[in-house]
Amino acid sequence: MSEAAAKTEPAENAETAENLLTVNNIEVVYDEVILVLRGVSLDVPKGALVTLLGANGAGKSTTLKAISGLLKTEDGEVTRGDVIFKGNKINHLAPEAIVRRGIFQVMEGRRIVEDMTVIENLRLGAYTRKDKGVKDDMEMVFTYFPRLKERTGLAGYLSGGEQQMLAIGRALMARPVMMLLDEPSMGLSPLLVGEVFEIIRRLNRDLGITMLLVEQNARMALKAADYGYIMESGKIVLDGTAQELSDNEDVKEFYLGGGGEERKSFKNLKSYKRRKRWI
Amino acid sequence: MNFELLLQLVINGLIIGTLYGVVGMCFVLIYKASQIVNFAQGEFLLIGAWVCWWILTQFHLPFYAGFLLTLLFMMVFGILLQVLVLRPMIGEPIISVIMVTIGLSIFFQAIMNWMFGVFVQPFPPIFETKSVDIFGLNVQPAYLMSLVISIIIMGGFAWFFKYSRMGLAMRATAFNQQVAQSLGISIKQVFAASWAISAMVSALAGVVVGMVNGVSSALSFFGIKVFPAVILGGLDSVIGAVVGGLIIGVLENVAEYVDGQWLNVGNLYTIAPFYVLVIILMIRPYGLFGTEEIERV
Numbered sequence: 001m002s003e004a005a006a007k008t009e010p011a012e013n014a015e016t017a018e019n020l021l022t023v024n025n026i027e028v029v030y031d032e033v034i035l036v037l038r039g040v041s042l043d044v045p046k047g048a049l050v051t052l053l054g055a056n057g058a059g060k061s062t063t064l065k066a067i068s069g070l071l072k073t074e075d076g077e078v079t080r081g082d083v084i085f086k087g088n089k090i091n092h093l094a095p096e097a098i099v100r101r102g103i104f105q106v107m108e109g110r111r112i113v114e115d116m117t118v119i120e121n122l123r124l125g126a127y128t129r130k131d132k133g134v135k136d137d138m139e140m141v142f143t144y145f146p147r148l149k150e151r152t153g154l155a156g157y158l159s160g161g162e163q164q165m166l167a168i169g170r171a172l173m174a175r176p177v178m179m180l181l182d183e184p185s186m187g188l189s190p191l192l193v194g195e196v197f198e199i200i201r202r203l204n205r206d207l208g209i210t211m212l213l214v215e216q217n218a219r220m221a222l223k224a225a226d227y228g229y230i231m232e233s234g235k236i237v238l239d240g241t242a243q244e245l246s247d248n249e250d251v252k253e254f255y256l257g258g259g260g261e262e263r264k265s266f267k268n269l270k271s272y273k274r275r276k277r278w279i
Numbered sequence: 280m281n282f283e284l285l286l287q288l289v290i291n292g293l294i295i296g297t298l299y300g301v302v303g304m305c306f307v308l309i310y311k312a313s314q315i316v317n318f319a320q321g322e323f324l325l326i327g328a329w330v331c332w333w334i335l336t337q338f339h340l341p342f343y344a345g346f347l348l349t350l351l352f353m354m355v356f357g358i359l360l361q362v363l364v365l366r367p368m369i370g371e372p373i374i375s376v377i378m379v380t381i382g383l384s385i386f387f388q389a390i391m392n393w394m395f396g397v398f399v400q401p402f403p404p405i406f407e408t409k410s411v412d413i414f415g416l417n418v419q420p421a422y423l424m425s426l427v428i429s430i431i432i433m434g435g436f437a438w439f440f441k442y443s444r445m446g447l448a449m450r451a452t453a454f455n456q457q458v459a460q461s462l463g464i465s466i467k468q469v470f471a472a473s474w475a476i477s478a479m480v481s482a483l484a485g486v487v488v489g490m491v492n493g494v495s496s497a498l499s500f501f502g503i504k505v506f507p508a509v510i511l512g513g514l515d516s517v518i519g520a521v522v523g524g525l526i527i528g529v530l531e532n533v534a535e536y537v538d539g540q541w542l543n544v545g546n547l548y549t550i551a552p553f554y555v556l557v558i559i560l561m562i563r564p565y566g567l568f569g570t571e572e573i574e575r576v
């Protein structure tokens with residue numbers, strides 16, 4: 001459904017019009033046999049900052065790759081369900097086509113091009129653009145990440161925090177409608193985590209970039225986000241506003257409690273109710 | 280010792296070495312972008328030179344027009360080769376892909392022999408063949424032109440990789456294909472572009488050599504000569520290809536000198552580069568400029 005059509009019938013299509021991205025009950029299989037996502041659904045409203053939380057191996061990165069199309073580069077496939085962006089199905093598109101539509105994934109582990117300079121990395125971010133605004137946008141990136149401007153050597157020699165900033169800055173250069181951020185806090189000092197999250201929030205508020213944020217650091221993510229989903233073994237097991245999740249006893253225990261690495265399962269708990277069901 | 284001859288040979292070596300460097304860069308371009316070892320690189324020179332020769336002698340066009348048509352042809356040729364032959368090979372074992380490029384090499388040689396014969400054909404002359412005198416040394420104008428063109432191409436490559444959009448995309452693809460795709464780069468386009476550019480620049484080198492020596496199947500020998508050059512430089516380094524090319528070029532000629540003066544083995548010229556290659560690779564398995572692990576040039 002086109003945006004225009006959605007606007008003319010606000011009452012009926014209120015939800016699709018609001019939701020920039022809808023992931024509709026997707027199932028993902030790697031190498032044609034490994035079933036990793038078993039019916040994942042989530043909505044990301046336009047302009048929102050939504051977080052996706054969960055333990056290691058839950059399928060968070062896989063969910064992001066299913067949206068950005070990068071799954072196809074890893075022999076993964078969406079075998080059921082749809083990814084709908086701005087009312088259009090995008091699951092069959094190549095990653096580069098999805099970038100052109102405005103979804104940009106900042107992959108886990110930063111993945112900047114190490115043998116290029118900061119400037120070259122930023123120019124790569126603008127690869128899909130042909131307009132004249134690239135230079136100005138580079139300055140804009142430097143206002144958010146002033147310390148990047150001073151780094152003239154190869155990006156491989158930047159500190160972990162600087163690399164993460166470069167990865168986000170590079171994404172900004174594409175002028176995305178929506179950013180998929182995969183564990184931006186990974187390997188950063190607590191101080192830097194705070195800084196990076198602050199910038200993510202500002203990008204969301206100031207520039208209106210819709211964000212889907214995958215995190216292990218649930219406390220920070222829930223502080224920044226409007227809404228959250230919690231994932232376990234390839235399924236969404238809980239969702240709610242950031243406030244609701246922060247107040248939820250189970251979330252407190254498993255994700256916010258004492259910083260313990262040990263995580264139990266939601267499986268045996270009956271206390272949560274899914275807000276929405278598909279199928 | 281005959282120093283003048285030695286100097287002359289070293290200069291010849293540098294001139295031919297820059298050409299090896301240029302062809303080596305074409306080879307590395309394909310290898311870096313798509314990890315394909317192109318054994319048909321020498322045939323690109325051969326095809327380019329024959330096509331240009333054919334256009335010039337058949338239609339009596341001015342040189343630049345024939346040459347531009349040749350480049351156009353090679354661009355289409357490179358793209359088609361990638362799309363029709365090598366794209367379907369993506370994901371196949373490296374050894375299969377290598378066998379395909381070896382097959383292509385043999386196939387193209389046979390086709391060229393069949394179409395244009397086995398005799399050396401001279402290019403229509405564009406320079407008076409009189410040699411010019413530089414610092415007391417005899418240099419053929421065609422050699423000089425070859426040197427100038429090679430240096431321009433090298434500069435062009437440097438600019439391309441540093442500043443052009445496609446050049447950056449190629450480097451990103453060489454770094455990591457998934458990362459490149461996450462930035463919106465179509466790696467299919469990058470592969471096709473790398474073959475197109477490689478074919479065009481190789482053809483240019485082929486025409487240059489053809490103008491000096493005439494066109495014949497000997498041109499494809501460049502493909503074999505370029506091997507020690509790029510392996511010496513480190514398969515994935517563009518700068519390494521240039522340095523390797525220069526080293527091999529000079530080495531050949533010095534070997535010839537040594538051979539002619541003292542050893543009288545006869546064909547040290549052709550073999551010497553490979554001896555040196557073996558020795559250097561024993562000391563530096565990744566080549567002089569090759570990627571070891573994360574350290575990249």
Ligand SMILES: Nc1ncnc2c1ncn2[C@@H]1O[C@H](COP(=O)(O)OP(=O)(O)OP(=O)(O)O)[C@@H](O)[C@H]1O
Binds near residue numbers: 034054055074
């Ligand atoms: N390319 C792949 N091929 C096969 N299996 C994969 C692939 N990528 C991920 N998996 C598997 O899918 C499951 C989910 O992986 P995923 O990377 O999505 O988890 P995650 O929630 O992002 O975990 P983490 O927090 O550790 O990053 C894991 O069991 C993993 O082993």
Ligand SMILES: [Mg+2]
Binds near residue numbers: 060061062108182
């Ligand atoms: Mg992950």
